[in-house]
Amino acid sequence: MKQTQLARLQHNWAQVLVDHADDLINCTSFGKVSKSSRIAYMLACIVKAAVYSIQFKDHSDLVADITTCDIYNIRALLQSLDRGVLISGCPISNHLVLSWIVLTQQILTRLDPHSLLTAKPKYFLCSSQRIPAQVVYKTSQLIPAQCVEIHSTPLSMSEFNLHLTREILPTPIIICNVLDGCPCLSTRPWKDVAYILSVMGADRLVPVEIGSHYTDESWTQRIITAGEFFQYVVDTERQSDVDARPDEIMYLAQHDLFDRVSELASDLAIPDYCIMAPSVHSRTRWMSTLDSSMDEPQICVNVWIGPAGTHSPLHTDPYDNLFTQIVGYKYIRLYAPSETKYLYPHNSSTLLSNTSQVDVAHADLTLFPEFTKAVYVECIVGPGEMLLIPCGWWHYVESITSSISVSFWF
Helix, strand or coil: CCHHHHHHHHHHHHHHHHHHHHHHHHCCCHHHCCHHHHHHHHHHHHHHHHHHHCCCCCCCCHHHHCCHHHHHHHHHHHHHHHHHHHHHCCCCCHHHHHHHHHHHHHHHHHHCCCHHHHCCCCCECCCCCHHHHHHHHHHHCCCHHHECEEECCCCCHHHHHHHHCCCCCCCCEEECCCCCCCHHHCCCCCCEHHHHHHHHCCCCEEEEEECCCCCCCCCEEEEEEHHHHHHHHHHHHHCCCCCCCHHHCEEEEEECHHHHCHHHHCCCCCCHHHHCCCCHHHHCCCCCCCCCCCCCCCCEEEEEEECCCCEEEEECCCCCEEEEEEECCEEEEEECHHHHHHCCECCCCCCCCCEECCCHHHCCCCCCHHHHHCCEEEEEECCCCEEEECCCCEEEEEECCCEEEEEEEC
8 A cells, every 4th residue: 555545544534533523522512521522532633643743754854854744744733632632621641742732833833933933023012102092092981980999009918808708799999010020021021922922832723703792693713823813913903003894803712721831821820819819608798699509619710812802792700800911901891790680681591691782882772771770880901900800790891902811710
């Protein structure tokens, strides 16, 4: 049998395994997929990656002898593994798989670096002179009496915990200067596109949302490379005079990036406020609907990256959220749980029961007349600022500029 025929046969059988495992994943809702099905999917992706690994030669001098076909196979190997991690959560040999991915990405970066990694001068997000004017204008639209309380110096641990556990409803607050000296803002700045892309890996895969927000009929999701995504963010920022169509906006939203890229986690430590917080029951005693049997939450870290113009619809989260802004600026409007009666949540039987039907940016008051009665507070968060969003508070989020944010649920 010729080598090309053998290679084709190997690829075909590997793809059969992946397709079969994919059927196991898709035969039920994602949250109910069994661990055995996720293991099967990850193993199938590993087999597919192994097939790619035997297709490129063992060069004595990889840089000198590499071919276009070899680069294709190395990239396909990496993305087979990464797709397995994204979809299955890598429930087996997590450390070994991630190490294989990192090593493969290092080889690819050396052989075929993305143009954003080698650009001269480097590109920094939010470096445009127009950006401060955008923020100033948006700030001028805020109503002082409705602004979130700002603490210009960090709260002590006892002050923060007292706020969380007070008898009356805890309110949103902004805490400044907590992240002074943090690597993601100083020595390893995330606004440096070449830095964050080199750490993430330009050929690694990321799930992006496409559309104005997830309640739109045209909203969809796609898996693309980190290099493609950051190129899109940079290009969008460079063309900031031209408004992007809402259905074309891409957003890397609520993604557990730290679990996949541990190097980024070393740039931003989990805040002590989250680690040292009182029990969830003492924090939410004002909520009559609290399930007394609910377990203490693990700290859940998610990353949000996108251009200006991304929107998160008005919604609530199941835990307290310490929303941390790293790059750029976001406008956030918040409503207390007591305002729910004016916010028109989706039916409780749907997956969107924690989301309002009202588009805050373009509220249709003929459909939702009571919305005008809802009382809110608002703010703009910038680099290095933390916004406490207490459990149960409705919040709408809009990016004014290109933005990188991290949310800590605790």
